[in-house]
Amino acid sequence: MAGGGKRGAPGKVLLAGGYLVLDNAYSGVVVSTSSRFYTVVRPLLADSPDAPIQIRVRSPQFQDASWLYFVHLDGPHTVRVEHVADNGSSAATKNKFVHLALQRTLALAAELKSVGTLQNSLAYGLDITILGDNDFYSQRAQLAAQNLPRTLDSLAKLPPFAHTGVRLPDVHKTGLGSSAALITSLVSALLLHLGAIPRDAFSSADGATASDGRKLAHNIAQYVHCLAQGKVGSGFDVSAAVFGSQLYTRFDPAVLEPLMKDDISDVPLHPVLAPSNPKWDYRVEPFKLPPQTRLMLADVDAGSDTPSLVGKVLKWRQAHAAEAKALWDRIDGLNRALSRTLLELSAKAARNPEAYRKAVKYISTIQSVQWLANPNIADNEHHIALKQVIESFIDAHNLSQDIRANMRTMGERADVPIEPPEQTALLDACISVAGVIGGGVPGAGGYDAIWLLVCDPAGCPPAELPASRVERVWSTYAPLDVAPLLAAESAERGVRVEVLEEVRGLQEAVDREGAGAGAGPR
CATH class of the missing domain: 3.30.230.10 (Ribosomal Protein S5; domain 2)
Known part of the structure; x- marks a missing residue:
């Protein structure tokens, strides 16, 4: 201009x-x-x-x-x-x-x-x-x-x-x-x-x-x-x-x-x-994404033809209208629930910033399967806000995993590699890292990229951040050529x-x- x-x-x-x-x-x-x-x-x-x-x-x-x-x-x-x-x-x-x-x-x-x-x-x-x-x-x-x-x-x-x-x-x-x-x-x-x-x-x-x-x-x-x-x-x-x-x-x-x-x-x-x-x-x-979380993106050097993927999926949808509608309705419900859950996390951060900060710090140190395993997080008046935040993060994790599963089902039905096995293995390896909330293949899917949502707690030494752990996975992942991107969510x-x-x-x-x-x- x-x-x-x-x-x-x-x-x-x-x-x-x-x-x-x-x-x-x-x-x-x-x-x-x-x-x-x-x-x-x-x-x-x-x-x-x-x-x-x-x-x-x-x-x-x-x-x-x-x-x-x-x-x-x-x-x-x-x-x-x-x-x-x-x-x-x-x-x-x-x-x-x-x-x-x-x-x-x-x-x-x-x-x-x-x-x-x-x-x-x-x-x-x-x-x-x-x-x-x-x-x-x-x-x-x-x-x-x-x-x-x-x-x-x-x-x-x-x-x-x-x-x-x-x-x-x-x-x-x-x-x-x-x-x-x-x-x-x-x-x-x-x-x-x-x-x-x-x-x-x-x-x-x-x-x-x-x-x-x-x-x-x-x-x-x-x-x-x-x-x-x-x-x-x-x-x-x-x-x-x-x-x-x-x-x-x-x-x-x-x-x-x-x-x-x-x-x-x-x-x-x-x-x-x-x-x-x-x-x-x-x-x-x-x-918007919740506070103290970070979007991580990686470029995977394999590539896929998005128009070809889309054309095949739409052809399958037309040929199997009832099955496709039921699956798309189910995925849409999960997508909207994920959006609501992430927005609810932002609201909880605004209502009780201290409980939110503690929750993010806590779940940054352990895998998602352990997020509610700490015996100190009891169901009492002193810890209920903290537990509610953690439960919302668990919901976000489960929803993102359910979305992945249903997108794989769509790929199988349409004979299209929406989340090909190579990407599934890479994502599973990443999501098992402590502090990773969820992830997936963006857009139409394929081999060329992944996204992750990770905790980004304030005041944490850089080497101990979940993002650093994810980077270590990417740099040593032999089956695919993975390269990070600097991009984050725009402020x-x-x-x-x-x-x-x-x-x-x-x-x-x-x-x-x-x-x-x-x-x-x-």
Whole structure:
């Protein structure tokens, strides 16, 4: 965004609700991560005032990642964005996500502000830099190049926004929702820069009280993401990028049907994308992880084809409707119970912080099967609050285990590796560690990632933290190649405006590989 600031949108982890979130009869538990995508918008300062309006988009973390666009204002209502060769690069090297985000967001801005106003806003062109935190991409090669072990401490030593050493199509992603976070960051930055939404549009993050500007950013980000992917997906990843952690229920795909064509020059966008359109019926309910717990994520170097998994599950669901409905209803009940239990833990922490602190410290030292075995935790008035907290943690553990079991059943029925045996063995090893509450394979499952929720007691020596014990399991686990991610739950809710200089390494990354004319913020 202009003015030396930037737009940051978080990644996501779908803890519960894989496959179910495709149906608006069900919900998913989504956590937004501390890893973010950033978009910095500055004037390009074209060489000639008579030159076409130019927008250059760069991603300095990749080789050959610069795209140049000419903007044509063909009439009072028509905006056309043309991709052209940039600095000798091949015009065939395209970025569909960026191109569509520019095309549709500029068209929406023209509807809201007029083509003349848009032309004035673009008079100096735009120089756009897009950067993602390191966790969005595998850092195995960078760690190996520096002879560093695959640990959280090693990841923290890498420079922010590290160069991947590869072209964008060749990067190994970690499944945090990079495309959704990128598009959310980019369209939000453009809407602000062009004055299509007010400057304070992102001051309130709560989905229930979000401003129309934030909701408009959500709607166009959902639209562009669906258009770029060629289908209307569940949208939980974009929703997490916009609103943060939540219990998510998807929108009716029919809302986007009028716009899901390549050429819609004669179709206005705003009537469909406006927050006032009642067809946007998604639901975002507040959610957060309990205090003194920590989300841990690992990238497993095996990989799975998510579209293929989803297609097979949906085919099974259609062929076995009654069986599938019963199973999905059961899983949905478990997912919602897990969400309620984790929220109840936060409420108990607020009501009785001392009992909560003692409970977390206690269960951090022993395995989950022993959490109620201490004879000092008796059922009397002095210990009842402590016992209630521990019981809630036991409920969370049991629910997460039940969700895993039922997801494995779905995988068996559909002949899909939702939680393959290799992942089951790894998760069982992790969950048996003292202080680990639960875990699973995020999203659609497969071989490529796991998540864990672990206790993170205050004042505990680092070597004695459950997270350190989990790291030791990962570093010595021979059957699979496991690498940790730095990402945790985001303390901020969704997309936000930040100051460029206050994000470590962002200014240097923006200036990397030649920012061209107009290197200073306007």
